[in-house]
Amino acid sequence: MRSRTRIIASAVILLVIIFGYLSWKAIETPGTLLKGAGQTFQLDETFQLAETFQLDETFKTQLAELPEAVQEWVQRPILPYDNSVALNNKTCPTEGVNFDEGAVKENEGAWRHITPSKISDWRQDIAEYLYRKQKEKQEKMSPETPLAKDEQGKEFLGGRGLVMAAGDHAAVVRVRTNIRLLRSYNCTLPVEIFHFPNELSSPEKSLLEELSSLKQHSEDQEDQSGMPVTVRVVEGVRKGGDWKAFHIKAAAIQQSSFDEILYLDTDSYTLRNPEYLFESMQWKETGLMLWPDYTKSHATNPIWRLSGQICRNEYEGESGQILISRILHQDLLWLAEFFALEHHKFYGFLGGDRDSFRAAALLMGKKWTGPGRLNAAAGVVLTGNPQGGGHTMLQADPEGKWLFVHANLIKHAKFRRPLWSRIHRAAQDKFVAESTYGDIHPPNDKLGDGVKLRVTYEPMMSTVMSTFEGYDEGLAVVEDWDTYEELKGFEEKWFGFGGVH
Numbered sequence: 450m451r452s453r454t455r456i457i458a459s460a461v462i463l464l465v466i467i468f469g470y471l472s473w474k475a476i477e478t479p480g481t482l483l484k485g486a487g488q489t490f491q492l493d494e495t496f497q498l499a500e501t502f503q504l505d506e507t508f509k510t511q512l513a514e515l516p517e518a519v520q521e522w523v524q525r526p527i528l529p530y531d532n533s534v535a536l537n538n539k540t541c542p543t544e545g546v547n548f549d550e551g552a553v554k555e556n557e558g559a560w561r562h563i564t565p566s567k568i569s570d571w572r573q574d575i576a577e578y579l580y581r582k583q584k585e586k587q588e589k590m591s592p593e594t595p596l597a598k599d600e601q602g603k604e605f606l607g608g609r610g611l612v613m614a615a616g617d618h619a620a621v622v623r624v625r626t627n628i629r630l631l632r633s634y635n636c637t638l639p640v641e642i643f644h645f646p647n648e649l650s651s652p653e654k655s656l657l658e659e660l661s662s663l664k665q666h667s668e669d670q671e672d673q674s675g676m677p678v679t680v681r682v683v684e685g686v687r688k689g690g691d692w693k694a695f696h697i698k699a700a701a702i703q704q705s706s707f708d709e710i711l712y713l714d715t716d717s718y719t720l721r722n723p724e725y726l727f728e729s730m731q732w733k734e735t736g737l738m739l740w741p742d743y744t745k746s747h748a749t750n751p752i753w754r755l756s757g758q759i760c761r762n763e764y765e766g767e768s769g770q771i772l773i774s775r776i777l778h779q780d781l782l783w784l785a786e787f788f789a790l791e792h793h794k795f796y797g798f799l800g801g802d803r804d805s806f807r808a809a810a811l812l813m814g815k816k817w818t819g820p821g822r823l824n825a826a827a828g829v830v831l832t833g834n835p836q837g838g839g840h841t842m843l844q845a846d847p848e849g850k851w852l853f854v855h856a857n858l859i860k861h862a863k864f865r866r867p868l869w870s871r872i873h874r875a876a877q878d879k880f881v882a883e884s885t886y887g888d889i890h891p892p893n894d895k896l897g898d899g900v901k902l903r904v905t906y907e908p909m910m911s912t913v914m915s916t917f918e919g920y921d922e923g924l925a926v927v928e929d930w931d932t933y934e935e936l937k938g939f940e941e942k943w944f945g946f947g948g949v950h
Contacts, residue, residue, distance in 0.1 A: 499526030500565040508573060511580040516780065518814040519579060523572045525757030527565040537748030537760035545917045547901045549744040549765075549800065556797055560751050568754050571794070575787060575812070582783045609727055610707035611638045614697045615715055616648045616688070619860065621656050622949055623715035628660055629946035632676055634722035638711065640678045643701035645688040654680065686790060696789035698768060698802045703786040708775045709736075717769040717844075717855040718943065720935050726772055731818035731847040731885055736774030737781070739807055739817045740844050740853070741886050742767035742800070743824055743902045751798045756811045762894040764823065764886070765800060766807030769842065769855040773806075784809040819886030821849035823897050825874035826912045827930065829864045835927060837905065839873055839912030840864060847885050851935050854943075859950055862909035868950060869940050872928045873914035875900040899924040 501524065504512070512520050528536065611631075615624045624642060631638070642657055649657075661678040686700050702712050711723060726732055741764035746752075753760050775782060788795045788805045799805045810817050826839030840858035845851050859868065875897040880886065884893060899920035903913050916924050931937050 499528045499532075500569075501526050502566070502569040504573075508577070512576055515576060515579055515583070519576060519780070522757060522812060522814070523576050527568045527754055527757070529565060530561050530563065530754070533754050534748050537753055539759075541746050541748045541760035541762050543747070545899045545920055546745050547743060547897065548747045552798075552800065553747055553749055557749050560749055560798065563751050563754070565754075568751070571755060574791075575784060578787045579780060579783055583780075586779075607706075607708045609638055609709040609711070609724070610705065611640045612643070612702055612705045612707070612710055612712045613640065613715055614643045614683075614701045615657065616644045616697070618650075618653055619949075620715045621649070621653045622947065625656065625660060626943065626947045626949075627713065627715060627718055628676065628678065630718055630942065631722070633942070633946070634719070636719075636722045636724060637675045638724060639707075640676060641701075641705050641707070642678060642680050643683045643697060643704070644680070645686070645697060646682050648688060696792045696796075696802065699782070699785035699789040699805060702771065702773070703782045710771070710773050710775065712768075712771040712773075714769040714855065714857070716857055716860065717853050718939075720852055720854060720939060723852065726846065729847055732772060735816050735818050735887075736777035737810065737815060737817040738772035738847075739810070739819050739886065740767050740770055741765065741819065741824060742803060743826075743842075744800075745897075752804075752808050752811070756808070758811060761811075761889055763889045764897070766804040767824075767842070767844075767855075768803045768806055769857065770844070770853055771806055778813075778815060781806070781809045781813050781815055784812060817887045818847060820845040820852075821847050821880050821885050823875055823878040825851075825872045825878070826902060826914050827854070827869055827872050828911060829868060830870050831908075831911075834913070836873065836915045836925070837911055837913040838864075838871060839902075839914060840910075841869065843872060843874075849879055851933055854939060858910055858912070862911060864909065864911075864950065867930075867940055869930045869936070872930055872932070873912075874926050874928070876924050876926045 504524075512523060613624055613627070615621050628640060640660075657678065657680045661680075681701075681704070683697055683700050683704060685704075686696055688697075698712070702710055709727060711726070713719075726738065732738060743764070745764050746760050746762065748760050750760075773782065785805050788799060788809065789802065792802075795805070795808075796802065799808055807817070809815075822845045824845075825843040827841040827843040828837075828839040831838040840856065840862065842853075842855040842857060843851055844853040844855055854869070856868075877892075877896055877898075880888060880893050880896065881890075884890070899916050901915060901917055903915075905911060905913050914925050916922050
């Protein structure tokens with residue numbers, strides 16, 4: 450009897466799922482054909498194996514106060530692992546695709562044992578957290594001054610601002626270089642720099658506080674520009690024993706006092722004033738801009754069962770830079786913060802914090818935009834290894850022009866100068882006209898296919914970009930750094946403003 454009830458309930462909820470998928474343009478002909486990554490296949494008995502779970506009355510009452518998209522998501526049926534993977538394999542192939550092999554091999558056994566019941570519990574935990582945060586926000590808002598204070602009772606600055614997180618001397622030095630670069634571009638965004646309690650020494654705090662002065666000195670001129678800097682302690686989370694303090698990022702963004710936020714990793718340097726992103730068509734369309742990583746989504750990842758969606762044939766998210774509107778996406782920020790607070794549960798399949806914002810957008814049914822081309826790998830020339838030497842993610846703006854020099858590996862190895870002399874990229878790396886990352890319509894779903902990027906540790910930690918066996922070697926392109934006008938002179942400027950290697 451219970452089995453029959455579950456099948457009937459699953460059938461009803463499946464209709465809701467289909468209409469939900471329409472917003473992502475992944476379903477065609479409800480109840481008959483499922484479409485993803487440019488192919489269609491019959492909906493067979495697979496979804497009849499999905500489970501739904503009874504919700505208690507207290508939780509139902511809370512759920513009713515959350516947005517309809519959240520209510521619908523919580524009640525999506527949950528497939529067993531093997532059935533989910535079989536379905537996802539149809540939309541996320543692995544042949545010639547650069548997915549995170551290490552993470553899949555290391556975690557697939559554990560992912561297999563995540564039961565539908567556990568997924569249901571996670572969904573309920575998320576919904577309860579969103580309900581609690583929504584109630585706290587409502588209680589703190591006064592009729593006279595809505596959103597006047599944040600959740601820690603601090604005054605909201607509102608407007609636009611830059612958020613960073615720095616927890617040790619090396620990160621503080623990178624922040625200083627980063628802000629000096631931004632000031633040289635006449636950027637005027639106020640900055641909030643977060644750290645864990647008792648994390649910074651007095652000299653490190655003093656170094657950050659010096660940046661808050663309006664009068665700065667560079668090597669060749671006095672800079673009278675703005676960009677006030679505030680140093681803040683992140684609240685509600687504490688530094689653990691993990692090799693990286695992943696979980697500070699989402700909490701810092703959520704706790705910042707700005708309405709429109711550009712988050713930058715300390716080692717993600719801009720090539721020009723990034724304020725124009727807030728005026729772009731892509732920003733105005735979504736209020737959310739994300740950047741991709743080098744690896745594509747994989748069928749086994751628990752995020753697809755958690756989200757109740759089929760696997761999207763696209764690159765996973767990378768969080769070295771994020772542009773987000775609090776006004777439009779407060780719920781997404783709360784969810785990313787929840788992932789951070791419960792990072793031991795979720796970061797294993799979100800790649801740390803890097804894919805947590807795309808995951809939150811998927812769960813909340815939010816559309817995002819991003820760069821107009823895939824990442825390149827930039828670095829040095831290695832004798833005898835023309836495909837290697839990468840240490841920097843080179844990332845573009847919505848028009849496909851390089852904007853971020855995310856030097857995330859130079860802190861792990863020693864390279865000879867010039868540090869930036871080569872670029873390795875996929876020949877097919879540009880999204881079709883007027884589309885960006887986040888759009889998986891063909892041919893965007895095939896960008897970068899045939900090209901792989903691997904991390905090597907000899908002679909130093911760096912990346913190697915090449916093609917998969919059997920694919921045309923011309924799919925991976927090697928170019929000189931100075932091929933692009935926007936890249937010329939960056940290294941000299943970086944060292945001139947205190948860059949340390």
